[in-house]
Amino acid sequence: MSVKEIILSQIQRVAQEQNRELAQLTDDLVLLQSGLDSLCFAVLVTRLEDALGIDPFTSSSEVYYPVTLGEFVRFYADAAK
Amino acid sequence: MPPNDAKPLRERLGGTSGRFLVGFNASISFSDLARCTSFGGHLSELRRRSVLITARDQLATALALVELDGISRRLAICPPDLSSKQLTWVCESAGIDAIVSDYEAPIEHENSCERWHIDCCAGMKPVDHMPVGHERSEWLLLTSGTTGAPKILAHDLQSLTASTKVDNYSERPVVWGCFYDIRRFAGLQVFLQATLGGGSLVLAGGDESLEGYLARLIAHSATHISGTPSQWRRVLMSPLAKRLAPRQLTLGGEIVDQAILDGLRSFYPNSRITHIYASTEAGVGFAVNDGLEGFPASMVGSRRGGVEAEVEDGSLRLRSGRAANRCVGGDGSAVQDEGGFVDTGDSVALRGDRYYFLGRRTGAINVGGLKVYPEEVEAVINRHPKVRMSRVRSRKNPMTGNIVVAEVVLIGDHSQTTTIRTAELEGEILQICRKALAQHKCPATIRFVPSLDVAPTGKLARHHA
Numbered sequence: 001m002s003v004k005e006i007i008l009s010q011i012q013r014v015a016q017e018q019n020r021e022l023a024q025l026t027d028d029l030v031l032l033q034s035g036l037d038s039l040c041f042a043v044l045v046t047r048l049e050d051a052l053g054i055d056p057f058t059s060s061s062e063v064y065y066p067v068t069l070g071e072f073v074r075f076y077a078d079a080a081k
Numbered sequence: 082m083p084p085n086d087a088k089p090l091r092e093r094l095g096g097t098s099g100r101f102l103v104g105f106n107a108s109i110s111f112s113d114l115a116r117c118t119s120f121g122g123h124l125s126e127l128r129r130r131s132v133l134i135t136a137r138d139q140l141a142t143a144l145a146l147v148e149l150d151g152i153s154r155r156l157a158i159c160p161p162d163l164s165s166k167q168l169t170w171v172c173e174s175a176g177i178d179a180i181v182s183d184y185e186a187p188i189e190h191e192n193s194c195e196r197w198h199i200d201c202c203a204g205m206k207p208v209d210h211m212p213v214g215h216e217r218s219e220w221l222l223l224t225s226g227t228t229g230a231p232k233i234l235a236h237d238l239q240s241l242t243a244s245t246k247v248d249n250y251s252e253r254p255v256v257w258g259c260f261y262d263i264r265r266f267a268g269l270q271v272f273l274q275a276t277l278g279g280g281s282l283v284l285a286g287g288d289e290s291l292e293g294y295l296a297r298l299i300a301h302s303a304t305h306i307s308g309t310p311s312q313w314r315r316v317l318m319s320p321l322a323k324r325l326a327p328r329q330l331t332l333g334g335e336i337v338d339q340a341i342l343d344g345l346r347s348f349y350p351n352s353r354i355t356h357i358y359a360s361t362e363a364g365v366g367f368a369v370n371d372g373l374e375g376f377p378a379s380m381v382g383s384r385r386g387g388v389e390a391e392v393e394d395g396s397l398r399l400r401s402g403r404a405a406n407r408c409v410g411g412d413g414s415a416v417q418d419e420g421g422f423v424d425t426g427d428s429v430a431l432r433g434d435r436y437y438f439l440g441r442r443t444g445a446i447n448v449g450g451l452k453v454y455p456e457e458v459e460a461v462i463n464r465h466p467k468v469r470m471s472r473v474r475s476r477k478n479p480m481t482g483n484i485v486v487a488e489v490v491l492i493g494d495h496s497q498t499t500t501i502r503t504a505e506l507e508g509e510i511l512q513i514c515r516k517a518l519a520q521h522k523c524p525a526t527i528r529f530v531p532s533l534d535v536a537p538t539g540k541l542a543r544h545h546a
Binding site: 017018030031032033038039041042043045046047050055057058063065066067 | 290291292311312314315317318319320340343344347448449476477478479480481484486511515520521525526
């Protein structure tokens, strides 16, 4: 699975577990409007660290906060390179 | 004449012109706050009563506090997420005989209390004879305790406002925003600072989205904004973040790390950024403004702004007139030691000329400002028939500071268990957790391990900060 596929499947799993209605997962979706709250993102980032072996939020030297889903995926894909 | 800080809240509002408490559905002007009531002519019936304030709306809580301070003997302020069992327990422990609420609060109190309804949307009305407050009301604040029952801490307006700054903001109006809930200590500090310090305050609605609240803060040109590092991280992920222009932003309630300080600095280069260290027990401790995580070692062992800090066995201790007076109900343990110091339970380590926060000494995990006791979560995981034992611990998280993760030992030999069965077991355990625990207490991940260390005391080995 690609980084993007892993991220999307983990997002769906978190949403399902927390009974959240997900918005359509397009690249320009604003993360805060995705239906996931801050705790859902915290869970997502922890699971992605286990699945991908990286946490770009902590490892990157730049302080960066992705706003859209596309930026979020790119943030991980770049860190995984 | 009593000194100003001994007067009740309503008499300390200061200049009222152009100032508002802005809620999600309603807004109240400070001139109405000063001379009107939402209790009709019945406010004096709450005189010397022990009142539980449990409202769905933050604005309703704010009104009740302004109206009842000085009138009632006790004001027990309930955070929004208390269960019916916890509400009942608070009523019994605090000797509550009146309930002020904006909904039908589910309380089973044996000595039935009188219930009062507070409705912000209906507005406040002037009365001919406003009762004058003479009582030194006790403010009871709740914090999460080790056993699942909340801990009730008694303050008064003097201890709560010892660090409040009263300014004349007439030239540059101050509008506060607050991601904290005003029914908990940190949010209450913002409420009191805004109310007594000469500003306005914009409060979030119960079900309001962060985006919705941010849009209102922008519309009201919020100048001072407060929240936990986790709340600020979320704000920085919003497209609206860049449109906020606070003169001052404060953060606290959990460990403030360098990444969030740098993130805020790059988003808000012209804002004053302050980390405020405080706790419900110890009151407001100190403020750090130098843009660096931790705090200067020079703050320990000296007395600044009426607060003394010391470090004993790696634990931060504070002495000031801002601490809670006592603990109500529960085991009745004292808040302060004989020397007047409050052990904050926060572990700190000295590196160079700075102290850094390591976490809670009790092993409580701070998830986005909310405490989680590992034992409570382990007890729930252990209900699964296939689980022999479990250990819940904290894992660092860039969104909420920390998150809960679990290691689980299964009954029997599971070295041959298939990945599919493991995933099923994980799903089953997580489902039990979600049914029994608040969302922030549920583990993000479960790792199955062959065994867990047991310390010489016979207890599960925990590696606290």
